Amino acid sequence: xxxxxxxxxxxxxxxxxxxxxxxxxxxxxxxxxxxxxxxxxxxxxxxxxxxxxxxxxxxxxxxxxxxxxxxxxxxxxxxxxxxxxxxxxxxxxxxxxxxxxxxxxxxxxxxxxxxxxxxxxxxxxxxxxxxxxxxxxxxxxxxxxxxxxxxxxxxxxxxxxxxxxxxxxxxxxxxxxxxxxxxxxxxxxxxxxxxxxxxxxxxxxxxxxxxxxxxxxxxxxxxxxxxxxxxxxxxxxxxxxxxxxxxxxxxxxxxxxxxxxxxxxxxxxxxxxxxxxxxxxxxxxxxxxxxxxxxxxxxxxxxxxxxxxxxxxxxxxxxxxxxxxxxxxxxxxxxxxxxxxxxxxxxxxxxxxxxxxxxxxxxxxxxxxxxxxxxxxxxxxxxxxxxxxxxxxxxxxxxxxxxxxxxxxxxxxxx
Amino acid sequence: xxxxxxxxxxxxxxxxxxxxxxxxxxxxxxxxxxxxxxxxxxxxxxxxxxxxxxxxxxxxxxxxxxxxxxxxxxxxxxxxxxxxxxxxxxxxxxxxxxxxxxxxxxxxxxxxxxxxxxxxxxxxxxxxxxxxxxxxxxxxxxxxxxxxxxxxxxxxxxxxxxxxxxxxxxxxxxxxxxxxxxxxxxxxxxxxxxxxxxxxxxxxxxxxxxxxxxxxxxxxxxxxxxxxxxxxxxxxxxxxxxxxxxxxxxxxxxxxxxxxxxxxxxxxxxxxxxxxxxxxxxxxxxxxxxxxxxxxxxx
Numbered sequence: 249x250x251x252x253x254x255x256x257x258x259x260x261x262x263x264x265x266x267x268x269x270x271x272x273x274x275x276x277x278x279x280x281x282x283x284x285x286x287x288x289x290x291x292x293x294x295x296x297x298x299x300x301x302x303x304x305x306x307x308x309x310x311x312x313x314x315x316x317x318x319x320x321x322x323x324x325x326x327x328x329x330x331x332x333x334x335x336x337x338x339x340x341x342x343x344x345x346x347x348x349x350x351x352x353x354x355x356x357x358x359x360x361x362x363x364x365x366x367x368x369x370x371x372x373x374x375x376x377x378x379x380x381x382x383x384x385x386x387x388x389x390x391x392x393x394x395x396x397x398x399x400x401x402x403x404x405x406x407x408x409x410x411x412x413x414x415x416x417x418x419x420x421x422x423x424x425x426x427x428x429x430x431x432x433x434x435x436x437x438x439x440x441x442x443x444x445x446x447x448x449x450x451x452x453x454x455x456x457x458x459x460x461x462x463x464x465x466x467x468x469x470x471x472x473x474x475x476x477x478x479x480x481x482x483x484x485x486x487x488x489x490x491x492x493x494x495x496x497x498x499x500x501x502x503x504x505x506x507x508x509x510x511x512x513x514x515x516x517x518x519x520x521x522x523x524x525x526x527x528x529x530x531x532x533x534x535x536x537x538x539x540x541x542x543x544x545x546x547x548x549x550x551x552x553x554x555x556x557x558x559x560x561x562x563x564x565x566x567x568x569x570x571x572x573x574x575x576x577x578x579x580x581x582x583x584x585x586x587x588x589x590x591x592x593x594x595x596x597x598x599x600x601x602x603x604x605x606x607x608x609x610x611x612x613x614x615x616x617x618x619x620x621x622x623x624x625x626x627x628x629x630x631x632x633x634x635x636x637x638x639x640x641x642x643x644x645x646x647x648x649x650x651x652x653x654x655x656x657x658x659x660x661x662x663x
Numbered sequence: 664x665x666x667x668x669x670x671x672x673x674x675x676x677x678x679x680x681x682x683x684x685x686x687x688x689x690x691x692x693x694x695x696x697x698x699x700x701x702x703x704x705x706x707x708x709x710x711x712x713x714x715x716x717x718x719x720x721x722x723x724x725x726x727x728x729x730x731x732x733x734x735x736x737x738x739x740x741x742x743x744x745x746x747x748x749x750x751x752x753x754x755x756x757x758x759x760x761x762x763x764x765x766x767x768x769x770x771x772x773x774x775x776x777x778x779x780x781x782x783x784x785x786x787x788x789x790x791x792x793x794x795x796x797x798x799x800x801x802x803x804x805x806x807x808x809x810x811x812x813x814x815x816x817x818x819x820x821x822x823x824x825x826x827x828x829x830x831x832x833x834x835x836x837x838x839x840x841x842x843x844x845x846x847x848x849x850x851x852x853x854x855x856x857x858x859x860x861x862x863x864x865x866x867x868x869x870x871x872x873x874x875x876x877x878x879x880x881x882x883x884x885x886x887x888x889x890x891x892x893x894x895x896x897x898x899x900x901x902x903x904x905x906x907x908x909x910x911x912x913x914x915x916x917x918x919x920x921x922x923x924x925x926x927x928x929x930x931x932x933x934x935x936x937x938x939x940x941x942x943x944x945x946x947x948x949x950x951x952x953x954x955x956x957x958x959x960x961x962x
Binding site: 284285286289290292293294417420443444445446447448450451452453454455456457459460463477478481482489490491508510513514 | 665666669672673676677680778779782786787788789790791799806808877881882884885886887889890891921922923924925926931932933934935936938939
């Protein structure tokens with residue numbers, strides 16, 4: 249009995265020392281991103297850059313509670329099992345007080361139960377799969393758009409534009425498969441005929457399938473290039489090379505990878521007249537933070553930030569603001585703070601409408617749990633080779649559209 | 664129903680891609696036949712070839728893309744030679760206990776190292792070398808991408824040059840002798856170590872040429888070599904390990920099967936997803952009925 253008491257006292261002492269150390273040292277926040285192959289490292293690396301900007305700014309402003317803030321990186325490599333391992337390490341070895349990030353939905357989904365089991369607050373930066381927040385975990389918040397929210401807006405545009413036949417290539421990832429289901433259901437409901445081909449995200453040559461689509465009679469109204477990363481540029485160029493789209497008959501719709509300047513380097517004039525979705529505020533509605541951070545990013549990378557980079561910055565800053573608001577690094581306090589606070593970042597004012605005090609009503613989808621509801625999205629169309637997304641023509645929604653009423657895209661001129 | 668034009672388009676695309684696949688596989692099979700080493704860094708040599716051409720043609724500028732291909736081949740020739748001397752030669756000198764495992768580990772290590780080195784040096788964004796020739800070339804009813812046609816044509820030229828080299832030159836014959844029997848070759852005055860070095864350097868150079876030829880078509884990123892190297896392994900086993908003829912014919916077969924398979928599969932939703940599978944089916948069938956590959960020699 250005496251020995252048991254001694255062991256108990258020692259254990260309590262160790263826990264107390266650990267807790268004191270955690271309260272006195274730097275505040276550690278974990279960041280999970282794909283930094284190396286086979287993941288989407290072209291997105292992960294700039295997102296990490298944005299996180300480091302946020303860290304610098306927070307520390308220059310005195311840190312949080314006078315303590316330094318440290319971002320600790322976990323490279324998921326875009327592989328779910330590696331994402332889990334990186335998250336375990338951040339939680340158990342680095343003792344982070346919260347985690348932000350993720351680009352790949354598959355990685356976020358693989359980590360969810362760790363956030364729940366270890367009771368670690370998490371803010372998803374860019375995982376689109378509905379299930380990330382639909383599981384209703386107390387610890388999980390998201391500031392990116394969801395597959396369902398994205399589908400609603402883009403399909404509204406396709407219906408308004410009068411598209412009846414859509415040829416589609418979709419990559420095989422958790423994000424894209426979820427999105428494909430939503431899109432197909434919405435197209436079916438709108439009476440739009442679609443034919444879908446799935447592809448590995450690393451595919452180099454899409455030509456065989458594009459040749460099939462080019463044989464359609466009558467031709468497709470739209471070619472949906474649902475591939476992210478470098479594949480987004482390859483499918484566009486190959487589609488253009490065989491005369492499929494963009495063409496006078498067929499509009500090409502690209503993923504938001506086509507907002508990067510590489511679209512011009514890789515696809516060249518093929519990118520003229522393509523339609524792309526921009527997630528975030530149109531330039532006319534940029535906040536002060538957007539303008540300041542964009543200027544820094546342009547200096548570092550020679551380009552404007554895209555929405556994923558903004559999400560990297562915003563998710564980290566939001567976690568810092570939640571800790572400040574909570575007045576503590578205790579997970580319950582951070583979660584409570586995130587549920588009630590508001591903070592304006594690069595993409596607007598963040599708040600989470602539905603949570604423990606205001607549960608998701610029955611007429612709202614499950615994914616609205618701890619989901620930022622005000623994600624803005626608009627569609628733009630390039631009209632010049634080498635054009636910046638900021639200079640492209642906004643074609644949807646009507647409230648932002650720069651086209652005459654009743655026009656929804658600019659057709660490719662007949663040669 | 665499918666039109667004749669459809670078959671012509673798919674066939675032409677398959678042939679073009681097949682030539683590029685074959686060139687990549689040729690380097691791998693050459694290295695295997697002489698050194699008895701499977702080079703797991705072959706895809707990264709391909710990637711470096713693409714980046715080297717990009718650097719010369721698009722960053723330095725003012726250089727014809729064809730010069731970029733030659734430059735990439737030269738750079739990879741040097742890299743291949745240095746790597747062989749530094750890391751593979753100890754294996755052939757008997758100073759490594761388990762040479763087979765060592766070769767796998769050292770080439771795997773090189774693969775990871777090169778991918779991450781290029782990611783750090785060149786950044787994460789894709790790049791594309793300027794076109795050999797913009798636009799399309801009309802052949803009968805078909806209009807084919809000029810870049811693809813030129814890349815395939817150059818691949819054929821390089822493959823023919825390699826065949827001439829191994830069949831007609833003393834060094835080529837010496838390499839073949841080493842590949843058949845290293846000890847017997849050394850008795851005749853051939854230095855197997857030199858032949859190992861030349862074979863590895865040429866193999867790496869051919870991978871670099873493939874990457875440089877592909878760079879104007881697909882663009883390059885640090886992990887661009889992963890899929891082509893996997894395909895090259897399949898082609899090499901399909902054609903027969905170490906067989907140059909097998910690699911060429913295997914590459915063209917895989918190119919055609921992938922293109923026609925993706926075009927003709929009844930369920931179009933699986934057309935691209937199963938693309939590698941079509942080649943693998945042929946691969947499994949060949950291994951079932953002819954385990955040494957199409958042109959491999961019996962052990």
